[in-house]
Amino acid sequence: MQSRFSFDGALMFAFRAPHVRSFPWIFSAAFAGVFTAFLLLIMLLASGDAREVISAFEALDQAGFDDDDPRVLISLVLGAFEPLIGWGVFAMLGSWVIWAVFESASQRRYIRDEGFSLGFGGDELRMMGVGFCWAVLQAVFTLLPLFMIFGSIMGIFDLIDSGASEDEIARSIIGPIFGALGVWFLLFLVYIFFATRLAPCFALTIKDREFRFLDAWNVSRGRFWPILGAYVIITIVGGIVVSIAEQILEFGLIGVLTPALGDAETGEDFLRAFMSGGVLVVLAVYFLIRLFLSGLLMHVAGGPAALAARHDPRGGVDDALQADVFN
Structure with a gap:
């Protein structure tokens, strides 16, 4: 076990922590299995509502509406997806719970x-709370640029209504869009700083058996660059491997699904073919492999911040273990 915090220790902690020969593989396999079962269950349960959405789009295609007004089209499209909103909420909440269960296991x-x-x-309830705070942190740094871009897009409609030419529309929106991208880049840099400083919050919550979020700021003091550097190396190398594997899997998935779905002439035919046993088996295999890699990367990437929390300046885990042995 690493006796002190260092860049090398943070980078290799996932491969030096106990149970290295079994834990990462069992964790990733369970992560893939649970999430795959959850996704397939949602697909099966939501198939009836998906059929309503397909019917709504077919009705829109056949109905006469003012397709010259993009706002009308956007409103109709969003309205057609209404039957699936509840399933989207269920998927989000279920994913939140499953993530908390596996993140807690990883940090333990x-x-x-x-x-x-x-x-x-x-552990899992506290982890859900920390995960919620983390989601709020991400939203704070991502929603502002999105609102700016959305506002620019909505402004296009007013220009269209006023009879502006294409050149006038392009000149009026290019500035706000580039401005939003600039704001996004600056906020992204700020987000990296805050995310790195607060990254030990997950492990710290497990360590103290109490909800910890802002407390992670003190744990990462003086350790910003080792945590960030180790995380970047892990995610870049792991991301490349996952990306290559994903492209290979998607190529095979398309090759299998194209013949199965190519004969569908209507939305109903497509949904029936998509929900057939053969297609679901292929999707299950794809999800299992893809999520196995995601689970493995998730666990390994959590190592650097976890090592920082293990060496909490207020009292490290190894210090406590030594004190227990001495006592």
Whole structure:
């Protein structure tokens, strides 16, 4: 076990922590299996509402509406998706719970040296709270540029109504769009700083068995660059591997699904073919492999910040273990 925090220790912590020969693989396989079952369950349960959405789009295609007004088209399209809104909320909440269960298991290995186990109790509830705060942090730094871009797009409609030419429309929106991209880039840099400083919050919550978020700021003090550098290396290398594997999987998926779905002439035919047993088996295999890689990257990428939390300046895990042995 690493006796002190360092860049090398942060980079390699996932491969030096206990249970290295079993935990990452069992964790990733369970992560893939649970999420695949959850996704397939949603697909099966929501198939009836998906049929309503397809029927709504077919009705829109056959109905006469003012397609010269983009706002009307956007309103109709959003309205057609209404039956799936509830399933979207269910998927989001379910994913939140599943993520908390697996993130807690991952951090228990790093902080408590525990083997793989899943459950739902105090650790998971606290992790859900930390995950919610993390989502709010991300939203704060991403919504402003999106609102700016959305406002620019909506301004296009007013220009169209006023009879502006294409050149006038292009000149009027290019500035706001580039401005939004500039704001996004600056906010992205600020987000990286805050995300790195607060990254130990997940492991710290497991360590203290209490909700911890802003407390992670003190844990990462003086460790910003080692945490960020180790995380970037892990995500770049892991991201390249996952991206290559994903492209290979998608190529095979398209090759299998194209013959199965190519004969569908209507939306109803497409949905029936898509929900057939053969297609679902192919999708399940794709999800299992893709999510296995995602789960593995998720666990390994959590190592650098977890090592920082393990060496909490207020009292490290190894210090506490040594004190227990001495006592």
